[in-house]
Amino acid sequence: xxxxxxxxxxxxxxxxxxxxxxxxxxxxxxxxxxxxxxxxxxxxxxxxxxxxxxxxxxxxxxxxxxxxxxxxxxxxxxxxxxxxxxxxxx
Numbered sequence: 001x002x003x004x005x006x007x008x009x010x011x012x013x014x015x016x017x018x019x020x021x022x023x024x025x026x027x028x029x030x031x032x033x034x035x036x037x038x039x040x041x042x043x044x045x046x047x048x049x050x051x052x053x054x055x056x057x058x059x060x061x062x063x064x065x066x067x068x069x070x071x072x073x074x075x076x077x078x079x080x081x082x083x084x085x086x087x088x089x090x
Contacts, residue, residue, distance in 0.1 A: 014057045014060050018053045021056040022053060
């Protein structure tokens with residue numbers, strides 16, 4: 001299987017935003033646990049974290065960080081018999 005070269009090792013915007021969302025949810029859970037223990041329900045916080053991650057991932061947009069190259073079909077030119085295959089970014 002061929003490897004794909006990525007331009008950097010930086011994480012994507014969606015990944016970064018999802019990690020921040022989980023951190024915010026956990027901070028809210030600790031805050032609620034300390035100041036309003038009556039509202040601290042483990043089932044609520046367990047369900048809220050993945051919902052927040054999916055919501056943040058849906059609204060944060062990413063740019064492509066991988067460029068794929070595909071061969072373009074050979075074209076005949078009037079000056080030569082065949083033209084070499086070129087590559088085009090998609």
